[in-house]
Amino acid sequence: MxxxxxxxxxxxxxxxxMGISYYANYFVWFEAARTEYFRALGLPYTVCExxxxxxxxxxxxxxxxxxxxxxxxxxxxxxxxxxxxxxMRFEYQVFKKEDQSKAYPILCxxxxxxxxxxxxxxxxxxxxEIRGIVTEHRLL
Numbered sequence: 309m310x311x312x313x314x315x316x317x318x319x320x321x322x323x324x325x326m327g328i329s330y331y332a333n334y335f336v337w338f339e340a341a342r343t344e345y346f347r348a349l350g351l352p353y354t355v356c357e358x359x360x361x362x363x364x365x366x367x368x369x370x371x372x373x374x375x376x377x378x379x380x381x382x383x384x385x386x387x388x389x390x391x392x393x394x395x396m397r398f399e400y401q402v403f404k405k406e407d408q409s410k411a412y413p414i415l416c417x418x419x420x421x422x423x424x425x426x427x428x429x430x431x432x433x434x435x436x437e438i439r440g441i442v443t444e445h446r447l448l
Contacts, residue, residue, distance in 0.1 A: 310445065311387040312348050314341035315405065318380045329376040334416050335368060338400050341384035342420070345398075349441050361435060363422040366395070370418035381405040382415070388442050394431050395423045396442065 316337070324330045346353055356363065376382055383405050390397035402416040426432045 311385050312341065312345040314344045314384045314386060316340070316382060316384075318376055318378055318382060320378050323378050327377055329380075331370070331372060334370050334372075334402065334418065337382070337384050337402065338368075338370075338386075338398070338418055338420060341386040341400065342398055345386045345388075349445055351438065351441055356438065359435070360427050361432070361438070362425050362427075362429075363396075364425060364429075365420050366423050367421040368419065370400075370416055372416050374415045376402070376404065376415050388445075389419070391434070391439065391442065394433050395421055396434070397421045 314337075318329055322329050322333045343353055346356075353363070381404065383403055385401040385403070387399050388396055389399045398420050400416075400418045400420075401414050402418075403413040404415065424432050424434050
């Protein structure tokens with residue numbers, strides 16, 4: 309699995325007064341996709357946390373290319389683009405499921421960088437177990 313596709317439908321509450329998906333929701337959708345990416349690898353966040361490892365966001369960004377609206381069926385394509393000693397970078401592409409065949413169906417691109425910390429919120433090295441699983445499946 310070089311990437312993971314998380315599919316969902318835009319709810320009415322996800323939109324603003326203009327009927328467009330509110331920009332901050334993309335970060336919520338990135339998080340949901342990232343969580344499901346880990347679950348698909350057999351490594352849910354809850355397991356990491358039980359072992360004492362946490363992954364707070366230290367940097368994030370989004371570039372909006374086209375709008376989504378109520379009831380659109382969206383896909384957030386998630387991949388791990390970079391691994392460092394104690395951090396990892398995820399990249400995201402959001403598109404309408406029905407627009408996949410178009411020349412440029414992407415609505416939004418983004419990324420998030422996460423650092424591994426222990427229970428005391430001190431940075432620590434990425435556990436080898438996690439590095440191995442993610443390395444095997446990451447986008448090269």
